[in-house]
Amino acid sequence: xxxxxxxxxAHARWRWWELATFAALVLSxxxxxxxxxxxxxxxxxALFAVxxxxxxxxxxxxxxxxxxxFGIGSYAxxxxxxxxxxxxxxxxxxxxxxxxxxxxxxxxxxLRGSDLTRLMVTLGVASILYELANKLDWLTGGAxxxxxxxxxxxxxxxGAFEFDLGGRTAYxxxxxxxxxxxxxxxxxxxxxxxxxxxxLRDNRLRAASIGLSVNARLVxxxxxxxxxxxxxxxxxAQTTGFASLDVFEFHRSAEVxxxxxxxxTGYLYGGIFGAIVFKLLHDLVSAWTPQYWNFWLGLFLVILxxxxxxxxxxxxxxxxxxx
Amino acid sequence: xxxxxxxxxxxxxxxxxxxxTNDVSIQVEKGARRALxxxxxxxxxxxxxxxxxxxxxxxxxxxxxxxxxxxxxxxKRVRRGVVRTFQINQLFGELTPLQSLGLAxxxxxxxxxxxxxxxxxxxRVAPACETLLAQFHLSDVMNxxxxxxxxxxxxxxxxxxxxxxEPRVLLLxxxxxxxxxxxxxxxxxxxxxxxxxxxxLLIEHDMDLVFNFASSVTVLVNGAVFAEGDVQAISxxxxxxxxxxxxxxxxxxxx
Numbered sequence: 001x002x003x004x005x006x007x008x009x010a011h012a013r014w015r016w017w018e019l020a021t022f023a024a025l026v027l028s029x030x031x032x033x034x035x036x037x038x039x040x041x042x043x044x045x046a047l048f049a050v051x052x053x054x055x056x057x058x059x060x061x062x063x064x065x066x067x068x069x070f071g072i073g074s075y076a077x078x079x080x081x082x083x084x085x086x087x088x089x090x091x092x093x094x095x096x097x098x099x100x101x102x103x104x105x106x107x108x109x110x111l112r113g114s115d116l117t118r119l120m121v122t123l124g125v126a127s128i129l130y131e132l133a134n135k136l137d138w139l140t141g142g143a144x145x146x147x148x149x150x151x152x153x154x155x156x157x158x159g160a161f162e163f164d165l166g167g168r169t170a171y172x173x174x175x176x177x178x179x180x181x182x183x184x185x186x187x188x189x190x191x192x193x194x195x196x197x198x199x200l201r202d203n204r205l206r207a208a209s210i211g212l213s214v215n216a217r218l219v220x221x222x223x224x225x226x227x228x229x230x231x232x233x234x235x236x237a238q239t240t241g242f243a244s245l246d247v248f249e250f251h252r253s254a255e256v257x258x259x260x261x262x263x264x265t266g267y268l269y270g271g272i273f274g275a276i277v278f279k280l281l282h283d284l285v286s287a288w289t290p291q292y293w294n295f296w297l298g299l300f301l302v303i304l305x306x307x308x309x310x311x312x313x314x315x316x317x318x319x320x321x322x323x
Numbered sequence: 324x325x326x327x328x329x330x331x332x333x334x335x336x337x338x339x340x341x342x343x344t345n346d347v348s349i350q351v352e353k354g355a356r357r358a359l360x361x362x363x364x365x366x367x368x369x370x371x372x373x374x375x376x377x378x379x380x381x382x383x384x385x386x387x388x389x390x391x392x393x394x395x396x397x398x399k400r401v402r403r404g405v406v407r408t409f410q411i412n413q414l415f416g417e418l419t420p421l422q423s424l425g426l427a428x429x430x431x432x433x434x435x436x437x438x439x440x441x442x443x444x445x446x447r448v449a450p451a452c453e454t455l456l457a458q459f460h461l462s463d464v465m466n467x468x469x470x471x472x473x474x475x476x477x478x479x480x481x482x483x484x485x486x487x488x489e490p491r492v493l494l495l496x497x498x499x500x501x502x503x504x505x506x507x508x509x510x511x512x513x514x515x516x517x518x519x520x521x522x523x524l525l526i527e528h529d530m531d532l533v534f535n536f537a538s539s540v541t542v543l544v545n546g547a548v549f550a551e552g553d554v555q556a557i558s559x560x561x562x563x564x565x566x567x568x569x570x571x572x573x574x575x576x577x578x
Contacts (some may be wrong), residue, residue, distance in 0.1 A: 004453040086514065195442045196436075199418060210431075
C-alpha cells in the first residue's frame with residue numbers, strides 16, 4: 001500500500017488508549033461490584049454525551065435541547081415495559097426507534113439559521129416535550145412520573161439475568177449498549193460520511209461545492225444522534241424502573257454539554273471521559289459539601305476553560321520553563 | 324463551432340437597487356479556455372455564484388448540456404461537473420489536505436455517503452489523491468491540519484480540491500490571487516494540462532496570464548457583457564482598452 005493510502009486510513013486505526021478505555025470500562029464492572037449504581041449512571045451519561053458529540057463535535061450543530069431525545073427514549077422505554085411487554089431488548093429497540101423518529105422530524109428545524117437560532121429551537125423542542133409529558137398525565141403520570149416500571153429478565157446467550165438492586169445486571173447491560181453504540185459511532189466518524197460531517201462543520205459552502213448534500217447529511221446525523229440519546233434515556237428508565245419529567249429538563253441538556261466541555265469534542269471519547277470526571281466530581285464534592293457542590297463545580301469549569309484542557313491534563317508541563 | 328456545455332440566457336441578479344448581473348447571455352463551449360475580465364465590481368464573482376447556485380438569479384436561466392439547471396441545488400450542479408474555486412479560500416480547517424482531497428474524490432465517485440468502511444478503503448481514492456498532492460506540492464504537508472498550513476499551500480489546496488472533483492466545467496475565481504509570481508505559471512500549467520474536453524472559465528486580473536491561457540475572452544462591465552471575442556480581437560478592441568485594459572497595456576507595450 002502506498003504512503004498516501006496508508007495515511008488516508010491512519011485516522012481509522014485503533015489507538016492504544018481507545019482499547020485501554022474499553023478495557024477499563026469492562027474491568028470496572030468486574031472489579032468494582034459495589035459501585036455498579038454510580039457506574040451505571042456514569043455510563044448512561046457517557047452515552048448521552050457521545051450522542052451529543054456526533055452533532056456538536058463532528059457536525060458543529062449546537063443544541064441546548066438534546067434532552068428531548070433522551071427524555072422521549074426514557075418515556076418510550078418505560079411505557080413500553082408497562083403497557084406492552086417487559087423485555088429490555090425489545091424496549092431498547094422501541095426507545096431508539098421513537099427517538100430516531102423524533103430526531104428525523106426535528107432535524108428540519110436545525111438546517112436553517114445561525115447557532116443562536118439552533119440553541120433556541122432545540123431548547124424550545126425540549127420545553128414542548130416537557131410540557132406534553134406534564135399535561136398528558138393519563139399516559140405519563142404527569143408530574144408524578146411513571147413509577148413501577150418492572151423490567152423482565154435480561155435474556156442473553158449466557159442465560160437470563162434479573163435486574164438486581166445492586167445494579168450488577170443493569171451496569172453490564174448499560175455497558176454493553178454503550179460499547180456497541182460507541183463502536184458503531186466510531187465506524188461512522190471514520191467513514192467518508194463522518195469525514196463529510198467534519199467538512200460541512202468547517203465550511204458548508206465548500207462542502208456543497210465538492211458535491212456534498214449538506215442538508216441530507218445533517219438530517220442523517222441528527223437522527224442518529226437522537227437515536228443514541230434515546231438509547232441512553234431508555235437505559236435510564238429500564239435500569240432505574242422509573243421515568244419522570246426530570247428527563248426532559250433543561251439541566252439535563254446543559255449537563256451533557258458540560259460533560260463535553262470537560263471531556264472535549266470531536267474525538268468521540270470526550271463524552272466518556274467527561275462523564276467520568278463530571279460524575280465523580282459531583283459525587284465527591286457533594287459528599288463533602290452537599291449544599292455548595294455547584295459552587296465547586298462552577299469553579300472547576302471556570303479553571304478548565306481559562307487554563308485549557310490541554311494544560312490541565314498535562315500536569316508535568318505546569319512548572320516547566322516558559323517558552 | 325463546437326458544442327455548447329454551459330449557457331446563460333438573460334441572466335439577471337438584483338440586490339435592492341444594485342444589479343451586479345444584468346442580462347448576461349454567454350455560451351461556454353466544450354473545451355473552451357475562456358477568461359472573464361472586467362473592472363472591480365463588474366459582477367464577475369456574482370456570475371460565478373449564479374452559475375454554481377450559491378445565488379439564485381432574479382431572472383433568466385442557466386443551461387448545462389442543453390438542460391435547464393437554474394433551480395438545481397449547488398451540490399447537484401457539482402455532481403454534473405460544474406466545479407469552482409473561490410477567490411477567498413474556502414477550506415476544511417480541521418481536516419488535513421489528504422482528507423480534504425480524499426473526500427472530494429469520494430464525492431466525485433459517489434461513495435461519500437458510505438458510513439461503514441473508512442475513507443480511503445476504496446482503492447480508487449488514494450491514487451487520485453496521490454497525483455493531486457504531487458502536482459500541487461502538498462505531499463509533504465498532507466497530514467497537517469489545513470488551518471496550520473501556510474497561505475501558499477492553502478491556495479494550492481483550494482485549486483486541488485476543485486480538480487479532485489474532476490470537473491467538466493471548471494470555474495476559477497482568481498486562482499492565483501496571493502500566489503507568488505514565480506508559482507503562478509505552474510498553477511496554470513496544471514490547469515492547461517486538463518483534458519481537452521474540460522471547459523475552463525477563468526476570472527483573472529493579470530493580463531499576461533489571461534492572454535497566455537485563454538483562447539476567448541468575455542468582458543463584463545457594470546454587470547453586463549461589454550465585449551466578447553477571441554483574445555486577439557479583445558486585446559485590440561479600443562473600447563475594451565478604454566474601460567479596462569487602457570493604461571496597463573500601454574505601459575506594457577512601452578515597457
